[in-house]
Structures are given as structure tokens and as C-alpha cells.
Amino acid sequence: MKPHSLLMILFGATGDLAARKLYPAIYRLYKNNHISEHFALIGTARRPWSDNHFRQVVLDSIADQVDDPDHAQEFASHFYYQSNDVTDSDHYIHLQELAQKLDQQYQTQGNRIFYISLSPKLFPVITSQLKAQGLLTNQGYNRLIIEKPFGYDYQTAAELQAQLTQTFKENQIYRIDHYLGKEAIASIKNIRFNNTLFAPLWNKKYIDNIQISLAEDIGVEDRGAYYESSGVVKDMIQNHALQILALLTMDEPVSQTSEDFRKAKINILQHLRPFQSPDQVNSNVVRGQYGPSLDGHLKGYRQEENVASDSTTETFVAAKISINLPQWEGVPIFIRSGKRMDQKSTTINVIFKGLNESEMTNRLSIEIAPKLGYQLFLNIKEPGYSNANKVIPFSYELNSDQASYMPQDYERLIYDCIEGNLSNFTHFEEVANAWKFVDSIYENWEKMETSDFPNYPAGCPGPKKAQELLAKHQTYWY
Ligand SMILES: NC(=O)C1=CN([C@@H]2O[C@H](COP(=O)(O)OP(=O)(O)OC[C@H]3O[C@@H](n4cnc5c(N)ncnc54)[C@H](OP(=O)(O)O)[C@@H]3O)[C@@H](O)[C@H]2O)C=CC1
Numbered sequence: 001m002k003p004h005s006l007l008m009i010l011f012g013a014t015g016d017l018a019a020r021k022l023y024p025a026i027y028r029l030y031k032n033n034h035i036s037e038h039f040a041l042i043g044t045a046r047r048p049w050s051d052n053h054f055r056q057v058v059l060d061s062i063a064d065q066v067d068d069p070d071h072a073q074e075f076a077s078h079f080y081y082q083s084n085d086v087t088d089s090d091h092y093i094h095l096q097e098l099a100q101k102l103d104q105q106y107q108t109q110g111n112r113i114f115y116i117s118l119s120p121k122l123f124p125v126i127t128s129q130l131k132a133q134g135l136l137t138n139q140g141y142n143r144l145i146i147e148k149p150f151g152y153d154y155q156t157a158a159e160l161q162a163q164l165t166q167t168f169k170e171n172q173i174y175r176i177d178h179y180l181g182k183e184a185i186a187s188i189k190n191i192r193f194n195n196t197l198f199a200p201l202w203n204k205k206y207i208d209n210i211q212i213s214l215a216e217d218i219g220v221e222d223r224g225a226y227y228e229s230s231g232v233v234k235d236m237i238q239n240h241a242l243q244i245l246a247l248l249t250m251d252e253p254v255s256q257t258s259e260d261f262r263k264a265k266i267n268i269l270q271h272l273r274p275f276q277s278p279d280q281v282n283s284n285v286v287r288g289q290y291g292p293s294l295d296g297h298l299k300g301y302r303q304e305e306n307v308a309s310d311s312t313t314e315t316f317v318a319a320k321i322s323i324n325l326p327q328w329e330g331v332p333i334f335i336r337s338g339k340r341m342d343q344k345s346t347t348i349n350v351i352f353k354g355l356n357e358s359e360m361t362n363r364l365s366i367e368i369a370p371k372l373g374y375q376l377f378l379n380i381k382e383p384g385y386s387n388a389n390k391v392i393p394f395s396y397e398l399n400s401d402q403a404s405y406m407p408q409d410y411e412r413l414i415y416d417c418i419e420g421n422l423s424n425f426t427h428f429e430e431v432a433n434a435w436k437f438v439d440s441i442y443e444n445w446e447k448m449e450t451s452d453f454p455n456y457p458a459g460c461p462g463p464k465k466a467q468e469l470l471a472k473h474q475t476y477w478y
């Protein structure tokens with residue numbers, strides 16, 4: 001495979017995400033020869049770093065993956081730093097001079113990826129300056145990778161879209177949802193559409209319910225200030241959980257193009273049944289906030305740094321979602337996500353209807369994290385004289401060696417962007433419809449009494465009401 005030619009300009013190069021995720025991802029692409037000598041990266045932020053200091057930061061961030069220090073040094077030599085306040089238009093002139101020089105030096109063929117990894121408030125000023133100061137090239141491609149959150153509700157997302165599209169067309173905008181870079185999530189379409197065992201059964205006639213569980217054992221860590229303005233619904237449901245829901249319920253795309261793939265997801269997200277009243281939210285959505293753990297070892301959310309002592313931000317949510325399409329009528333999709341639950345467990349369960357009362361239902365389980373694996377639960381006869389039914393799992397789990405070769409989330413997504421493949425990036429219509437649904441929860445919560453927070457101790461599976469939500473459907477969280 002021929003390595004790609006490209007110049008990447010990264011806004012927010014001194015930030016947390018860049019060091020923890022982006023440099024390691026780009027290094028893996030370099031190690032796997034997807035990018036090599038015709039690649040350069042300009043990192044920008046306000047801190048007055050030198051190229052050498054920047055390269056050292058990059059080397060530190062990849063230290064645990066380096067097996068050849070000379071090769072790592074060679075990788076770091078492709079990194080350049082320019083101190084830049086994104087609100088200052090003069091800086092874009094210097095940025096363009098450096099970009100043009102590196103285009104020549106690395107023969108990047110005019111291919112540019114602009115990666116914006118800083119506060120969402122600054123997204124529009126950057127894109128408008130890129131246009132005004134002529135940083136988009138006429139040869140090659142210009143692509144924008146943009147971090148989350150994309151707006152704070154439908155209205156602000158629409159405003160942001162209007163601003164970005166003054167510079168970039170929709171098909172040049174790569175909105176990151178890092179869950180779409182996960183191996184098991186990328187595999188959902190193969191499981192659904194490439195197995196005769198599943199494709200004809202994937203509808204209301206055979207599926208009883210679907211469960212998507214994004215449980216975390218960590219708390220808000222040092223992101224209290226961000227989390228106070230977010231909460232779990234905006235942090236995990238609007239994006240990751242609803243994307244998984246769309247992948248699990250969309251029709252088979254009419255072609256393999258990213259356009260048709262995203263159209264299929266848009267159709268689902270447009271048909272999520274919004275909540276119309278506080279009563280509907282009350283019976284279908286459970287919210288929670290963690291308090292201190294029972295042994296006092298873990299802090300409560302209100303005791304976290306930069307969190308108000310009377311905060312009403314939700315750190316847990318469970319919801320029963322319905323899709324307003326004939327093929328999904330009557331099939332509940334249960335989703336839940338929370339901080340400081342008893343374990344990290346990111347799983348999908350598709351529960352099929354039983355054929356009769358004596359048989360257990362079939363279930364497909366996809367484990368996304370901490371392990372990566374798939375299990376299909378089937379009925380057999382109890383081995384031996386008995387004719388009783390027995391449920392057994394057919395399992396496939398990647399071992400740690402195999403898992404270490406899998407592209408990591410950001411690695412896969414940056415690779416896809418370099419390839420010009422938009423499939424694993426969210427279209428504006430996906431984001432907009434997800435916001436409309438989520439807004440219907442918040443609008444009704446605003447009309448309701450604030451819950452009795454905190455209502456679950458850190459280190460437990462969430463509030464009891466989340467179990468009751470499923471019990472009403474004669475099921476439980478798998
Ligand atoms: N960190 C994470 O785990 C995740 C982050 N994200 C998203 O990624 C983005 C970046 O997050 P994160 O790295 O955590 O944020 P940080 O606060 O760690 O970094 C912000 C970056 O922006 C730079 N910056 C701030 N103001 C300016 C300015 N006026 N001009 C130029 N540079 C500026 C900062 O550098 P300096 O101070 O030197 O100017 C720094 O490099 C956000 O959109 C966030 O929502 C998404 C998922 C997870």
C-alpha cells in the first residue's frame with residue numbers, strides 16, 4: 001500500500017486529547033506505513049513552544065509504543081510547532097507561510113487536514129480565518145476533522161453548522177465520534193447484513209428488545225467543569241449511544257457508499273420517538289447522580305473538583321427508546337450510561353423472542369470493552385439422559401495479542417479521513433436529529449422537580465429505578 005501524502009494542521013496541539021490520543025494514533029499510522037516521508041504536521045496553540053520541545057512532547061506521548069527509538073525520532077522530525085492564538089488573524093498568515101514551505105519540502109500534493117481539538121467556542125473563528133487567510137489549497141483535498149461536542153442542543157448545532165459550511169462543504173467535514181472507531185462497533189454492519197442467520201430475523205417479529213449499556217467505573221476525574229455543563233445525556237447518549245442504536249436498527253444501506261450508509265442511520269435518528277411530556281419522561285427515563293461510595297472510599301459527584309455542592313447534573317441515565325417505524329413498532333431499545341458504576345462494561349445485547357415458554361430466548365451479545373468479543377446464546381438439549389433445555393454460548397473473544405494489533409479508535413478514524421471515507425463520521429443530519437431527541441428529554445426535565453440527588457452510591461450499578469424500567473418489560477439488564 002502506498003503511503004499517503006499530507007500536511008495536517010492541528011489546533012490544540014498542547015492539549016490533553018492531542019497527547020493522550022492523537023499523537024499515539026498518528027504514530028501507529030506511521031509505524032504501519034500509512035503515512036511516511038510525505039507527511040508533516042504543524043501543531044498550534046498559544047504556548048510558546050519550540051519545534052524541539054513539541055517533538056519531545058510527541059515522543060513522550062508515544063513512549064510506551066516505541067520499539068525502535070531511531071524510527072520514533074524520525075517520526076517526531078515531521079512535527080513543527082507554531083504558537084498561535086486562534087483569534088489573531090496575523091497568525092494565519094505565518095501559518096500559511098509555514099504550510100506552503102512544508103508542502104514543498106514534503107511534497108504533500110496540496111492535501112491538507114485541519115484538525116480542531118480545542119474548545120467548541122473556538123471552532124467557527126478558526127474555520128472562518130482558514131478561509132479568509134487562504135489556507136485551503138486549490139490542489140489536493142482540504143478536510144476538516146472536528147472534535148465533539150457539535151453544539152449543546154439542536155439550535156446551537158444548527159448555528160455551528162451554518163458557520164462551518166461557510167468554509168467547508170458537508171462532505172469535507174469529519175465529525176469525530178470516537179465510538180465509531182471501535183472495532184466491535186464497526187463490525188455491527190457485518191454481523192447484521194452478512195449473516196443469513198440474522199438478516200431475515202432482525203425486526204419486530206423476532207427481536208424482543210435491544211440493550212445498549214455504556215457503563216463506566218471512573219468518575220468525572222479532572223473534567224468536573226466540563227461535565228457540569230454536560231451531564232451523561234450530552235456526554236454519552238446524544239453521540240455514542242444513539243450512534244450504536246442507529247447502527248443496530250438501520251435498514252441495509254442501498255449501496256456501500258458512505259452517503260448511503262449515513263442515509264440509513266439518518267432515517268433511524270429522524271424516527272426516534274421524542275418525549276412529549278414530563279409524564280412520558282418520568283415513565284421512560286431514569287436519571288441519577290452518584291454519591292460517595294458506601295465505604296466512603298470514593299467521592300460523590302458533588303464533592304468532585306469544579307462541581308457545585310448542590311449540582312443537579314446527571315451522571316447516570318437509563319432510558320427506554322422507541323422508533324417510529326413499522327419494522328420496530330413495539331420493540332424497546334434500552335440504553336444506559338453512567339459514571340462510577342460498579343464496572344467498566346460497554347456491551348450490546350440483542351434479545352430475540354422465545355419460540356415457546358419452555359425455551360430460553362436466544363441472545364446476541366457484543367462486548368466492546370473492556371474485552372472485545374461476541375457471544376451467541378443458543379438452546380441445546382442438556383447433555384446426557386435428560387431432555388431438558390440448556391442454554392450455551394458460542395463465543396469468540398480476541399485475545400490481548402490480537403487486540404493490541406487492532407487499530408485504536410482515533411487511529412482508525414484518522415486513517416479513514418486520510419482515505420476520504422466518511423462512513424465512520426457523523427453527518428450533520430445525524431447530529432441534528434440526535435439533538436432533537438435529546439432536547440425532548442431536557443425540555444421535560446426542566447419542567448420537573450429535580451430528583452433526589454445523589455441517588456446511587458459510587459461503585460454500584462446505578463439507581464434501583466433503572467432495574468425497574470426493564471422489569472416493566474419482564475426483562476433485566478444483561
Ligand atoms: N480530553 C479528552 O479526553 C476529550 C476531549 N474531547 C474534545 O477535544 C477537544 C480538546 O479537548 P482537550 O484536549 O481535552 O482540551 P485541553 O483544554 O486539554 O486543550 C485545549 C487546547 O486548546 C488550546 N487553546 C485554548 N485556547 C486557545 C486559543 N485562544 N488559541 C489557540 N489555542 C488555544 C490549548 O493550548 P494553549 O493553552 O497552549 O493555548 C490546548 O492546546 C475539545 O473539543 C473536547 O471537547 C473529546 C473527547 C475526549
Ligand SMILES: O=C1O[C@H](COP(=O)(O)O)[C@@H](O)[C@H](O)[C@H]1O
Pocket residue numbers: 216235236346369
Ligand atoms: O466521549 C467520552 O467517552 C468516554 C468513554 O469512552 P471509552 O472509549 O473509554 O468508552 C467518557 O469517559 C467521557 O466522559 C466522554 O466524554
